[in-house]
Amino acid sequence: MKNWKALSAVVLSAAMVLAPVTALAEEGPYRVCFVARASADTFAAWLTSEMQKAAEEYDDIELTCVSGEADDAEMAKQLENCITKQYDYVIVQSNNNAAQAPYVKAIADAGIPVVTTNPTTHQADLDGETGDPEVDNAVMEGTGTVDADPVAQAAVGAQRAVEEVPENANVVVFRGPSGNYHAEKRREAWDTYFFDVRDDVTILYEDYANWNNDEAMALMETWVQGGTHIDAIISMNDNMAAGAIEAVRNNTDYIAEDGTPSFLAYGVDGTAQGCLLIKEGLLTATALQDAGEIAALNMSYAEKVLHGEMDYTEVNDYVDAPEINADNVDEFIQIYVANGEISESDL
Numbered sequence: 098m099k100n101w102k103a104l105s106a107v108v109l110s111a112a113m114v115l116a117p118v119t120a121l122a123e124e125g126p127y128r129v130c131f132v133a134r135a136s137a138d139t140f141a142a143w144l145t146s147e148m149q150k151a152a153e154e155y156d157d158i159e160l161t162c163v164s165g166e167a168d169d170a171e172m173a174k175q176l177e178n179c180i181t182k183q184y185d186y187v188i189v190q191s192n193n194n195a196a197q198a199p200y201v202k203a204i205a206d207a208g209i210p211v212v213t214t215n216p217t218t219h220q221a222d223l224d225g226e227t228g229d230p231e232v233d234n235a236v237m238e239g240t241g242t243v244d245a246d247p248v249a250q251a252a253v254g255a256q257r258a259v260e261e262v263p264e265n266a267n268v269v270v271f272r273g274p275s276g277n278y279h280a281e282k283r284r285e286a287w288d289t290y291f292f293d294v295r296d297d298v299t300i301l302y303e304d305y306a307n308w309n310n311d312e313a314m315a316l317m318e319t320w321v322q323g324g325t326h327i328d329a330i331i332s333m334n335d336n337m338a339a340g341a342i343e344a345v346r347n348n349t350d351y352i353a354e355d356g357t358p359s360f361l362a363y364g365v366d367g368t369a370q371g372c373l374l375i376k377e378g379l380l381t382a383t384a385l386q387d388a389g390e391i392a393a394l395n396m397s398y399a400e401k402v403l404h405g406e407m408d409y410t411e412v413n414d415y416v417d418a419p420e421i422n423a424d425n426v427d428e429f430i431q432i433y434v435a436n437g438e439i440s441e442s443d444l
Contacts, residue, residue, distance in 0.1 A: 125159075126156070126157050126158055126159040127157055127158050127159065127185040127186060127399075127403045128159050128161070128182075128183075128184050128185050128186075129152070129158055129159065129160050129161070129184060129185060129186045129187070129188065129399055129403075130160075130161045130162075130163065130179050130182070130184045130186075130187050130188070131145065131148045131160060131161070131162045131163070131187075131188045131190070131395075132163055132164075132165060132172070132175045132176060132179065132187065132188070132189045132190065133145045133162060133163070133164045133165065133190050134164070134165050134167060134172070134190045134191060134192035135164055135165065135166050135167035135192065135308075136164040136166060137166075137167070137309070138167065138308050138309070138336070139308075139310070139334075139335070139336040139366070139368055139370060140215075140308070140334065140335075140336065140366050140368060140386065140388065141164070141190060141308075143368060143369075143388040143438075144190065144214075144215060144388040144391060144392060145162050145164075146388075147388045147389045147391070147392035147393075148160060148162060148188070148392045148395065148396070149162060150389075150392065151389075151392040151393045151395070151396040151397075152396055154396065155396060155399075155400050157400075157403075158396065158399060158400065158403075160396075161184075163175045163178075165192055167192050167274070167307065167308075167309075168192075169192065169193055169196040169197070172191070172192055172193075172196070172197050172200070173196075173197075173200055176189065176197065176200035176201065176203070176204060177200065177203075179204055179209065179211075180203065180204055180207045180209065183209075184209060185209070185210070185403060186209070186210045186211075186212075186399050186402065186403055186409070187204050187209055187210070187211045187212070188211075188212050188213075188214055188395050188399070189201055189204075189211060189212070189213045189214070189218070190213070190214055190215050190216075191213060191216060191218055191277070191278075192274060192277065193274060193275075193276040193277060194216060194218055194219070194222040194276055194277060194278045195222045195223075195276055196276065197218065197222075198218055198222035198223040198237065199223065201213060201218050201237065201240060202223060202237065202239070202240075205237075205239040205240055206239070210241075210402050210403075210409035211239075211240050211241075211409070212240065212241040212242060212243060212395065212398065212399075212409060212412050213236075213237070213240055213241075213242050213244075214242065214243045214244055214391060214395055215243075215244055215245065215279065215386070215391060216244060216247070216277060216278035216279045217236055217242040217244045217278060218236070218237045218240060218242070218278075219233060219234060219235060219236060219237055219278070220232070220233075220235045220236070220237045220238055221233035221234075221235075222237065222278075223237060236413060239410060240409075240410065241398070241409045241410055241411065241412030241413060242412065242413055242414075243391055243394045243395050243398065243412065243414050243415075243416075244391075244414075244415055244416075245386050245387075245391070245415055245416045245417075245418055246415055246418065247278065247279040247280075247282035247283045247286070247365075248282050248283070248285065248286040248289075249286075249384075249417075249418045250279075250283060250286075250365045250384040250386060250418040251282070251283035251284075251286035251287055251290070251333070251365055251384070252286050252289075252290045253365075253382065253383075253384035253418060253419075253420045254331075254363035254364070254365065254381075254382050254383065254384065254420075255286055255287045255289075255290035255291040255363075256290050256291075257363070257381075257382055257420070257422075258291050258295075258329065258331070258361070258363055258381075259290070259291055259294050259295055261361055261381065262291075262295065262298060262328065262329050262361060263328055264297055265297050265298070265299070266297075266298050266299070266328035266329055267298075267299050267301040267325055267326065267327055267328050268298055268299070268300055268301060268327065268328060268329040268330070268331055269300070269301055269302045269303065269316075269317070269320055269327050269329075269330055269331065269341070270284070270287070270300055270302070270303035270304075270331045270332075271303075271304070271306045271313050271316070271330070271331070271332040271333060271337040271338070271341060272284055272303065272304065272305045272306065272333055273305070273306075273307060273308050273333045273334060273337075274305065274307045274308065275305055279333075280308075280333055283333045283365060284333060287331060291331075301320065301323070301325055301327060302316070302320045302323075304316050306332075306337045306340070308333075308334050308336055308337060309336065309337065309340070310336045310337065310339055310340035310343075311340060312337070312340070313332070313336070313337035313338070313339075313340030313341045313344075314340035314341065314343050314344045315340075315344075316341070317330075317340065317341040317344035317345065318344045321344065321345060321348065321351075326350065326359070326360075327351075327360055328360055328361065329360060329361040329362065329363070330342070330360060330361070330362040330363070331363055332362070332363065332364045332365075333364075333365060334364055334365050334366050335364035335365065335366045335367070335368045335370055335371030335374075335380070335383050336364075336366070336368070336370065337364075338362050338363070338364035338371070338374070338380055338383075339364075339370050339371070339374060339380075341362070342362060342374060342379050342380065345360075352379070356377070356378060357378070358378065358379055361381045362374075362379065362380045362381050363380075363381055363382055363383070364380055364382075364383040365383055365384050365386065365418075366383060366384075366385070366386045367383050367384060367385030367386060367387070367419075367421045367429065368383075369430075369433040369438040369439050371383045371421070372421060372426050372429050372430050372433060372439070373430070373439065373443060373444075375421060375422065375423060375426040376423075376426050376427075376430060376444070378423070381422070382420060382421065382422040383420075383421050384418040384419065384420055384421070385417075385418060385419050385420075385421055385429070386416070386418065387416055387417075389436070390416045391416055394414050394416070398412045398414070430444070
């Protein structure tokens with residue numbers, strides 16, 4: 098958005114007529130807001146739930162969670178509200194990095210500590226890319242971040258697929274939202290670690306399903322009608338992979354009567370849903386993006402910043418991306434059983 102400077106000035110001016118937001122709460126709990134990208138997004142919903150759990154560990158933090166509902170106008174409204182309501186600390190999960198970047202900057206300019214998470218907001222999201230990876234991947238000035246490396250996440254499935262996907266295979270690709278850092282970088286990783294290595298593979302179809310189960314299901318239903326067998330589902334998250342799998346669940350060309358699939362499927366996130374699909378034998382592998390760890394780190398840093406133990410611009414932390422597959426899925430399922438996301442009746 099080219100007019101970010103004007104936008105920032107308008108929002109900042111509006112904020113300045115209020116009581117100064119640089120002062121932290123002197124009485125009562127610190128007011129923290131988490132702006133999630135969408136309530137219907139499986140991972141965003143998981144992360145929201147984990148944020149709420151993590152916040153309960155701190156008596157002096159009062160967490161408010163809101164959603165941008167995968168809509169840039171709604172995201173803008175929620176981010177502007179963070180200034181109007183004078184939160185002490187804001188955590189932002191962008192839907193579209195470039196669209197949300199000016200509003201994230203406006204929050205920082207208003208003197209409110211702001212940390213972006215899953216994905217990081219970069220300076221290039223505000224200024225435009227320079228072509229220099231070091232510059233383009235730098236965290237936006239005046240902000241902090243807690244995130245995971247989307248390239249490392251996607252590389253888990255891509256490197257495995259090099260050995261597993263049959264020769265001359267036809268594959269389909271489900272992409273996350275255009276402009277979303279994780280969506281774009283995961284897709285780039287698949288080029289680097291799979292398609293550039295396996296030039297015999299044909300991308301039969303590729304489209305944006307925006308992290309959404311229903312959108313992926315609809316695309317897969319259409320693609321299957323094309324008549325060419327799809328040998329592998331390559332998805333930038335588990336939720337879209339689940340939608341694609343659901344579309345062929347009753348199709349004997351894809352899943353035999355004994356439940357054996359005639360396709361491979363790769364996701365990212367390691368959600369409870371993804372783990373159950375691996376256990377069922379329908380999802381080949383995924384990489385864990387641990388919402389619990391991301392949430393715990395966010396709240397821990399919020400506590401430190403709010404108590405003056407560190408500056409929020411020093412928050413720069415990234416979680417690992419362990420592979421989940423048929424060999425180790427049971428240990429991850431037990432984690433979800435323990436936290437209540439999976440019940441024994443689901444197994």
